Amino acid sequence: KLINIICIFLLLLSLLKLNNYKGRIFYKQIITLIFFVPLTFLIYLFLPKVNPWLNINSKTLSKTGITNTLRPGDISSLVKNEDLVGRVFFSSQFPVHNKRYWRVFVLDKFINNTWRESKYMKKEILESSQNLKSNISEIVKHEEWILEPNYIKNIPWSGDGIPINKKISITDKGMLLIDNSLNKRMKYQIHNRANYWRKIKPSIEESYIEISDNNLLKKLGEKWLRESPNKKEIIFKAERFFKESNFQYTSNPGKMNKKNPYDDFLFKKKIGFCEHYAASFALLMRAANIPSRVVIGYQGGDVLRSIQNKNYLLIDNSYAHAWTEIWLDNKGWIRVDPTEWISPERIQNSELIINKNKSKFAMIRSNFGLKIYSSLSNIELGINRIIDKFNFKPNSYIFSKNKIINRLISIFIISVCLIVSTTTILLVNNFKRFDPLRKLIKVYLKILRSYNLNLYKGETFKNFSSRICEKYPEISTQIIKISNT
DSSP: OOOHHHHHHHHHHHHHHTTTSSSSSHHHHHHHHHHHHHHHHHHHHSSSOOSSOOOTTTBBOOOOBSSSSOOOTHHHHHHOOOOEEEEESSSOOOGGGGGGGEEEEEOOOOTHHHHEOOOOEOOOOOOOOHHHHHHHGGOOEEEEEOOOOSSSSSEOSSSSSSSSTTEEEEEEEOOEESOOOSSSSEEEEEEEOOOGGGGSOOTTTTTTOTTTHHHHHHHHHHHHHHHOHHHHHHHHHHHHHHHHHHHHEEEEEEEEEEEESSHHIIIOOOOEEEEHHHHHHHHHHHHTOEEEEEEEEEEEEEEEEEETEEEEEEEGGGGEEEEEEETTTTEEEEEEEEHHOOOOOHSOOOOOOOOOOOOOHHHHHHHHHHHHHHHHHHHHHHHHOOOOTTTTOOOOOOSOOHHHHHHHHHHHHHHHHHHHHHHHHHHHOOOOOOOHHHHHHHHHHHHHHHHTTTEEEEEEHHHHHHHHHHHHHGHHHHHHHHHHO
16 A cells, blocks of 8 residues: 555656646645545545456465366466565574475365365364463464465465464364455464364365276276275385386476376376376375375475565465375374475475576566565555554445446546645645745835835836936935845
8 A cells, every 4th residue: 555655646746747747846746746645545435446357256266376276287387477475484494495385275175177175164273362472482483474465365374383363263174264365465473383183084075086087097096905905005106106107297288188187197198297296196095095185385485585684485476386185094184295206306496397597687686676575565564554453444435326326426526526636736836925025125115105206017126226316316325225135
C-alpha cells in the first residue's frame, strides 16, 4: 500500500511537470497533489474493478502456480519462471541441502491418473502465543518466513516445529493453513516444538490404489511384495529399479500417454521431472501395500544476505518440487525423494534444470535490487501490522444491489469530488499572497492624492516620482529614496 501511494504521488507530480503546470511554485504543486489524493482514494473505493486477467481459484491455484492437484508435466512447466515465492531466515545455521524441503500441499487421493487433495482436519495448536512467550527460554526459533501474496490458504514450511501465530494451524496431513487466503505479504515464525502429525496413521485414501490402466506398474509393485513383505526391502528394490533402468531427469519430458501415463513413463520413455518420479514411486508403494502420498512444495533456495546483514534463502517458482512420503509402522510418515536417485545434484546442491548461471554484473544488480525490495517489504509489513491493529479494511462500498444505480452513484460522487478539487486548486492559484510593501505603497499614494498628486493611468511609479520631484524640489531627496526602495 505504501509503495502504491508513493507511486501515485510521483506519477501526479510528473504529469504536472510534463504538462508545464502554471503553478510553478512548489508549494502550489504540493497542495494540488494533496487535494487529488481524496479523489484517488474514492476512485479506489467506488470505481468498478475488472476481474484479473488470470481466473484464480483460491482453493486450487496460487499466484505462484502451485496447485492441489498433480498430473504429469504440471511442475516441469512451472519451474521455467522465477516469480518470487518468499524468503526464509534461520536463527541458527541453514539446514543442509538435502533437508531444504518446504511443504505446501499433500496429495493422497489418486483418481483418473490425477493426484488430488482429500479431506483433512485441522490439528489445533494447544499452546497459545502467550504460553510460548512465557516459555521462551525453552523454545528456539527455527525458521522465519516472509511470504509473498499467493491467494491460497496453504503456506510453506519445513514440517518441523509449531507456528506462534494463532491464525495458523497444522492439519493432520502436515500442511500449514491460515484462516483466509493470503492476499498480502505475510510474516510468520516456526518454533522448535514437538508436533505429531507424522505419527497420525494412514487414511483409506493413502492406501487405496486405482491404477487399472497402469497395469505394468501395478504388477511390478505386487511382484516386489510377493518377493519380500519387508517394507525396507521393497523400498530398496524400488531404489535399485530407478537407478538401474537408465532414467533421465529433465524439465522437458514431453507428453505421456493419457490412458496410462505412469506405465508410459516407467517402462517406455523413462524421461521425466520430479512429479513423474514422485507420483510413480508413490503408486509403486501402494501396489506393494505401503501407504504413500505425494507432497508438493519447494526444494532448495538461493542463499542471499539482507541489508540487515542476515543470511536467508530466497525461494522462487524455479524451486517448485514434488516428493513422496511413505508410512512405516515404527517411524510414521517419512520422506523419500526418488529424484535424488536419478539426479542427486538437484537435491544435494540445489542445482536446477533451468539455466540460472548469470553474469557477475547481473548477479550484483539482482542482489542489490533484492536488498532494496527486502527493506521495502519490511516497511510494508510494519504498516500492515498497524492497519490490522485498527481493523482498517478499505473494502469497496456498495450503495445499491442494482449495478447500474450503484455505478451512477459512484460516478456522481467522483464527479463532485473532482469539481471540488479543481475549484479549490483554481482558488489557490488565484490567491494573492500578502505583500506588506505593496500595502505601504497604497497608503503612500493615498496620502499624495490628498495633495492632488494622482498617479496617471499607465504611468510608472518611477515617472510619477520624477514628476513630484520637479513640482516639489525641496522634498525630492525623500521622494527618490521612496522610489528606489
